[in-house]
Amino acid sequence: MKDTQIKKLIESEKKRQKKVINLIASENVVSKDVLKALGSELTNKYAEGYPGKRYYGGNEVVDELESLAQTRALRLFGLSPDLWHVNVQPLSGSPANLAVYLALVPIGGKIMGMSLDNGGHLTHGHKVSMTGKAWVQVPFGVDPKTEVIDYDSLKQKAVAEKPAIIVAGFTAYPRTVDFKKFREVADACGPDSPVGTGAILMVDMSHFAGLVAGKAYPSPFEYADVVTTTVHKTLRGPRSALIFVRKDKTKLNTKGVPVSFADLIDKAVFPGLQGGPHLNQIAAVAVALKEASTPAFKKYAQQVVKNAKVLADELTKKGWRIVSGGTDSHLVLIDTWMGGKGIGGKEASDRLEKAGIIVNKNTIPGETRTPVDPSGIRVGSAAETTRGKKEKDFRKVAENIDKVLSA
Ligand SMILES: Cc1ncc(COP(=O)(O)O)c(C=O)c1O
Known part of the structure; x- marks a missing residue:
């Protein structure tokens, strides 16, 4: 590297990382292959849109790349491409969560999420995050005695508040989550919920995605409508995020026509929130997904x-x-x-x-x-x-x- 100042800083950070015991729960150490993909010529390419539907020319390689990343993401979590769609373009976890709300929850609608001090993430509707400014958080927490989620009080609150979406997931909750119970809570919100058939159940598995991939933690896919995840925590990939969504889920648009959640989410990611996808990052995601399947x-x-x-x-x-x-x-x-x-x-x-x-x-x-x-x-x-x-x-x-x- 010709830039000696940056080279020195990279070397210093490498040394720092080697020297310490790293117990940051949201960090990991990626493989050399992930780093290689991140540092590849794919970073030169603009490709606004999705495979087969781009706004720039020269996409024969990157279309194959993005489709491969999608295939690997679905395969890793045992999902049929007939039933599930995955968007691999979100730049990180926060924009991924924002994209889901933007797609599915009317502005001003209610997001039920775990409060920050109980282990939830800022993007689960906290007021300092955009997710708590454009939408209203209905917070839930843990039982003060056991410090685990109390599903009965969760249900009571959900039924009373009728949130449009319930987010199961956390940034600082150490226990397993009972996704079946979350499904029951979402369904209990009833046909008079803002989305018509109970609340949408979104699982943010950012922290434990790698554990789900390695079958060391329950999988949310049987119960969730939408699953978001970062790739850079237990999944051990580059900084990035994925949004999985059931293909059969639809929402009525303003003209009363059903539109699939998948289309709405794709549109919320691009052009709703982002421009060109970071293709070097998507390549690194694909590498990490293959590594996680071993x-x-x-x-x-x-x-x-x-x-x-x-x-x-x-x-x-x-x-x-x-x-x-x-x-x-x-x-x-x-x-x-x-x-x-x-x-x-x-x-x-x-x-x-x-x-x-x-x-x-x-x-x-x-x-x-x-x-x-x-x-x-x-x-x-x-x-x-x-x-x-x-x-x-x-x-x-x-x-x-x-x-x-x-x-
Ligand atoms: C559960 C959860 N969701 C979303 C995020 C946001 O991810 P990012 O920092 O990539 O925006 C985090 C980050 O810590 C998280 O723990």
Whole structure:
């Protein structure tokens, strides 16, 4: 690389990544092939539109590429192309979620999503996000005692509020989600819901998509109408996102004509929110999807969950309060404040970083502090499992976290 300033910064970041224990639950370490695809000549190409329907010339290669990425995405999650459509163009998770709402929820309509301090994401209708400005969030949370989702109160609220869409998914909820129960809740919203036949059920599987691919976490596809996911978390691909949608789902337009969710979502992505797709990114997504379909990836996903469980168990043994008492996924939420240790999330995260352990501060259910200095930290096992760490290594990691925070 001729640009020595940037070369130096890339080298420095590579070194930093190698030096630390990375427990950021939303990060991972991609393969060299993913990096190669990202850095390829595909970045030179403009291709507004979709395969076979572009606004620029010269698309014979990129049409094949985008179609291949779509085929691999459907295949990875065992979906029939007769029943499901996938859009592989969203630039990242937030625009993917925004595209779904833009397509399916009238402006001002209700989005039922998990509140931020209970583990939801900003794009599930939080007021600081565009999703909470253009639409109205109906928040749901966890049971304050068990810190797991209380499906009965979820149903009561949904039936009373009749949201147009219910988002099941999270950014900081460690347990499995019962997608069947979410379906029942969505259906219970009744024929007088704004979309006519109960609420739309959208699952945002950004965090656990890799675990679903590796059969280490329940799949939402049997129950959801729409599934969004980032590609760069447990799925171990480039920064990008996918939107899966059932082909048979339709919505009446203003003239009373049924239009498929798939068409509405494609139009919301382009031209609704984006211009030309990032084809280098789509190539890297396709590479990651193929990698995630291998037996080695299945083993990886199972190991991710085993490692997170060890981390939660060992920290519990050392007297740390783990939100909800444990984990079923790749992430663990540690209550560093209310659990009796009296360390704010910011201080905990800063102290760990000085010791070479990278985590993020995080709100916890029943939060009494602020999002910039909350009551906990979130840790995850995806990146360090990619680097080959097993249970015994995560025991050591727990020991080190305890040592640093107890000093
Ligand atoms: C559940 C969930 N959805 C959406 C997003 C947004 O993804 P991005 O940061 O790629 O916009 C995140 C990111 O953390 C997430 O956790």
